[in-house]
Amino acid sequence: MEIFLTEYAGVCVGVKRAIKMAHRTAEESSGPIFVLHEIVHNTHVVNDLANRGVHSVDDVSEVKGGTLIISAHGVSPSVIHEAKSRNLDVVDTTCPLVSKIHRIVKALADKNYTILLLGEKSHDEVMGVQGHAEDHIHIFHRKEEIPGLPMTDGPVALVSQTTQSIKYFDEILELLLKRYPQLEVHNTICDATEKRQTSALAIAGNMDVMITVGSMSSANSRRLQEVAGGLCKASYLVDQASEVQDGWFSGGERVGVTAGASTPDYLIEDVIQKLKEISSSKGYSPSVIRNESAEEEFIEVH
Numbered sequence: 001m002e003i004f005l006t007e008y009a010g011v012c013v014g015v016k017r018a019i020k021m022a023h024r025t026a027e028e029s030s031g032p033i034f035v036l037h038e039i040v041h042n043t044h045v046v047n048d049l050a051n052r053g054v055h056s057v058d059d060v061s062e063v064k065g066g067t068l069i070i071s072a073h074g075v076s077p078s079v080i081h082e083a084k085s086r087n088l089d090v091v092d093t094t095c096p097l098v099s100k101i102h103r104i105v106k107a108l109a110d111k112n113y114t115i116l117l118l119g120e121k122s123h124d125e126v127m128g129v130q131g132h133a134e135d136h137i138h139i140f141h142r143k144e145e146i147p148g149l150p151m152t153d154g155p156v157a158l159v160s161q162t163t164q165s166i167k168y169f170d171e172i173l174e175l176l177l178k179r180y181p182q183l184e185v186h187n188t189i190c191d192a193t194e195k196r197q198t199s200a201l202a203i204a205g206n207m208d209v210m211i212t213v214g215s216m217s218s219a220n221s222r223r224l225q226e227v228a229g230g231l232c233k234a235s236y237l238v239d240q241a242s243e244v245q246d247g248w249f250s251g252g253e254r255v256g257v258t259a260g261a262s263t264p265d266y267l268i269e270d271v272i273q274k275l276k277e278i279s280s281s282k283g284y285s286p287s288v289i290r291n292e293s294a295e296e297e298f299i300e301v302h
């Protein structure tokens, strides 16, 4: 078996930053510590944080005192307001690239734009963005929803959830331009998402099997698996090595491995190890080819 790790895979700079801030808070704060929803969408990271005494809550109203950590996905200003009114210490780990979208939609709303937000209505990031321009934002995700978006001759802008597929964004844009010739476009898909999708696409067409490591709750991991599945029919999403099934392989395949932006490195290494074991057990000699990438950093955060 030849195992190819994509150039960009696993935790992005925004997730690293959020986890580091949460760990530091767990070490330094004396009172109870909570995180709103999940710090990042990965079950292993969430469980590790719970073991450090940081537990998830679904609503600020559940927190009677102590510290509240805001996740990397960001929140509506009303959440911060409520936390402050409850005298909670707030540690805000919102990714700077999500904060940038908050600033964009706020500025557009101030200029009375109709804002079309391509994203999943129930995703934490999308709900947070909506809270920054409440009455101006119209959330949609499927092409079939476009005819239901409000018609207007006034200014209209498109923004995106950071983890959408680049290809899908372009398809949506083409359709929207027919309906709104005046459309102002803000492609807010983040650099980390784009790099992970592009590097998965770069190898998926030459692979017999593609494995994406990430949790089902992770939008960017689900998207990666879909993107890889466009070029490689046997494309699977696994949360951890134990979910990799022996029956997916005969042992001599070319297998591509990628991972969502919220997946810690050790989970990727566990999956690679499991693939090597499967290959060896079927009488093959596995090899691992790694495309090393440069260290990522935030770009263009104003």
Ligand code: SF4
Residues within 6 Å of the ligand: 012, 013, 014, 015, 072, 095, 096, 097, 098, 162, 163, 190, 191, 192, 193, 220, 261
């Ligand atoms: S995926 Fe993008 S927006 Fe989300 S935390 Fe990572 S860098 Fe930030």
